[in-house]
Amino acid sequence: MTRLSQCHNFHDFRSLAKSRLPSPIFHYIDGAADDEVSYQRNTKSFEECDLIPNVLAGVEDVDLSVEVMGQKLDLPIYCAPTALQRLFHHEGERAVAKAAARYGTMFGVSSLATVTVEEIAAITNTPKMFQFYFHKDRGLNDALLERAKAAKFDVLALTVDTITGGNRERDLRTGFTSPPRLSMSSLLSFATHPSWAWNFFTKEKFDMPHLSGHVSEGTNLAVSVGDYFSSMLDQSMNWNDAEKLCAQWGGQFALKGVMSVEDAKRAVDIGCTGIMVSNHGGRQLDGSRSPFDQLAEIVDAVGDQIDVICEGGIQRGTHVLKALSVGAKACSGGRMYLYALAGAGQAGVERALGNLRTELERDMKLMGVTELSQLNRDNIRFRNRGG
Numbered sequence: 001m002t003r004l005s006q007c008h009n010f011h012d013f014r015s016l017a018k019s020r021l022p023s024p025i026f027h028y029i030d031g032a033a034d035d036e037v038s039y040q041r042n043t044k045s046f047e048e049c050d051l052i053p054n055v056l057a058g059v060e061d062v063d064l065s066v067e068v069m070g071q072k073l074d075l076p077i078y079c080a081p082t083a084l085q086r087l088f089h090h091e092g093e094r095a096v097a098k099a100a101a102r103y104g105t106m107f108g109v110s111s112l113a114t115v116t117v118e119e120i121a122a123i124t125n126t127p128k129m130f131q132f133y134f135h136k137d138r139g140l141n142d143a144l145l146e147r148a149k150a151a152k153f154d155v156l157a158l159t160v161d162t163i164t165g166g167n168r169e170r171d172l173r174t175g176f177t178s179p180p181r182l183s184m185s186s187l188l189s190f191a192t193h194p195s196w197a198w199n200f201f202t203k204e205k206f207d208m209p210h211l212s213g214h215v216s217e218g219t220n221l222a223v224s225v226g227d228y229f230s231s232m233l234d235q236s237m238n239w240n241d242a243e244k245l246c247a248q249w250g251g252q253f254a255l256k257g258v259m260s261v262e263d264a265k266r267a268v269d270i271g272c273t274g275i276m277v278s279n280h281g282g283r284q285l286d287g288s289r290s291p292f293d294q295l296a297e298i299v300d301a302v303g304d305q306i307d308v309i310c311e312g313g314i315q316r317g318t319h320v321l322k323a324l325s326v327g328a329k330a331c332s333g334g335r336m337y338l339y340a341l342a343g344a345g346q347a348g349v350e351r352a353l354g355n356l357r358t359e360l361e362r363d364m365k366l367m368g369v370t371e372l373s374q375l376n377r378d379n380i381r382f383r384n385r386g387g
Contacts, residue, residue: 004344004351010315010336013352016343017088021196023189024174025087028225029338031170032282038290039282042313045290049322052379054368062364063371064357068307068330069155069252069274071127074104075357076372077320079349080276080311080332081108081131081157083225084178086115086206088342090199093120095341099349101126103357108157108332111135111144112228116209121151129155131256133162134241136234140214145248147210156249157276158242161257163235165226166284177224179206243270256311257284259294261301268305274329275302278311281334292323299327317359321367325375 002015018026032039066076079100086092093107093115100107101124108129109120117130130148135141148156170176175186180200190197200206215232223231234241246253254274255267267275277291277298291312299308310323311332320331336356340348369375 002343004348007340007343007348007351008355010339013339013343013348014335016348017339019343020193021088021342022180022186022193024171024176024180024186025196026342027170027174028084028168028176029088029335029342031168032286033166033168033284034286036282036286038279038286038288041290042279042282042292043315043319045292045313046316046319046322048383049292050381050383051318051322051325051367052381053366054379057368057370059365059368059370061370062361064360064364066330066372068106068309069254071106071154071252073106073127073330075353075360076324077314077331077333077336077356077360078106078127078129079108079337079353080334081110081113081129082334082338083110083112084114084208085338085341087178087180087200088338089345089348090203091341091345094123095346096337096349097124097128099337099346099353100124102350103353105353106155109153111210112208112225113210114206114208117147117151117153121153127154129153129157129254132156132158132245134158134234134237134245135215135232137214137232140211143214144210145245149249155252155254155274156245157254157256157274158245159256159280160237160242160263161259161278161280161284162229162233163237164233165224165229166280166286168224168226168283171224171226178208178228239266239270246271254307254309258298259288259291261297264298264302264306264308268302272306274307274309276309276311276332277328281312292319292326295323295326295328303327317356317363320356320360321363321375322380324372325377325380327377 007013097107097120106127110131111133130153252273256276257278258275279288307329310328314333337349340352
């Protein structure tokens with residue numbers, strides 16, 4: 001069995017998580033939509049881009065810091081907001097927040113989080129992002145906005161690619177729901193992971209506190225995430241709603257899930273300060289293009305007007321350097337820390353971020369750059385694009 005001390009890369013953390021989690025929980029993290037083509041493509045797209053290093057550049061000291069959406073980060077990658085984290089490890093968002101703070105990077109908290117924005121604000125002073133899901137319940141929307149404001153979160157990110165739930169067939173096969181629902185098919189898997197079961201059933205009651213008092217789905221009423229998106233989120237959400245939310249927030253505001261140049265331009269028009277080029281980790285529209293493949297078009301269109309973040313498929317420090325060379329201001333990811341959280345809590349996330357920092361430092365030196373701003377398209381070539 002893989003131990004934390006043996007986790008040197010993304011795949012090691014995935015193996016550790018698989019050994020620690022009941023099958024329905026693991027496959028919720030690990031799975032994606034339909035045939036999972038986009039999920040696989042998100043990482044493979046980086047393999048078609050080659051780095052061209054320079055030498056004799058005097059690289060004894062390198063600076064990994066970056067400013068994105070007004071936030072100074074010590075790393076050019078941050079922990080994207082993800083839901084249900086106390087399902088994966090009983091420390092949940094607390095562990096990730098503390099680990100992100102140790103490495104001086106941003107941490108995203110989901111509307112579907114299992115720890116409140118108030119508690120996260122109390123335990124960390126590093127930049128924080130709140131991921132906003134636009135619900136049919138306008139009272140819930142207002143409450144989410146006000147809580148994030150009162151907790152002094154730095155960035156609000158409206159997720160725009162979950163207008164309906166993706167077809168996550170692994171969840172259909174395993175019977176995954178939130179909270180977990182025991183069935184004949186899943187009972188054995190829960191029984192053979194007693195440590196997870198002990199923590200889940202003996203620690204604080206599972207809850208999605210931002211939804212409490214508004215909806216019971218996901219907390220008291222078991223439901224799949226796909227069904228939650230399809231039934232609870234507002235499918236009439238449009239650009240006017242996004243513009244109004246941006247104005248109500250009055251601060252750093254991003255759209256999460258932008259994939260077209262047209263949408264990137266409209267994000268600028270409504271006052272956004274950032275966009276996450278993302279296909280939701282391949283969990284929504286299978287067959288959609290990978291964020292890295294789409295990055296150049298979007299950077300060329302709006303990169304001088306808005307901060308562009310590349311989100312999806314990032315497993316290595318070199319992936320980050322390639323995205324920044326194309327023109328992204330920073331990168332973000334979910335699975336890159338969720339497997340580590342599931343495997344070992346805060347210590348796991350710290351090791352995952354530490355591994356990435358070590359890779360980035362080494363790879364910058366090997367590239368012959370001392371600051372991220374020195375990266376540009378002169379130091380990359382795309383193998384199948386004629387240049």
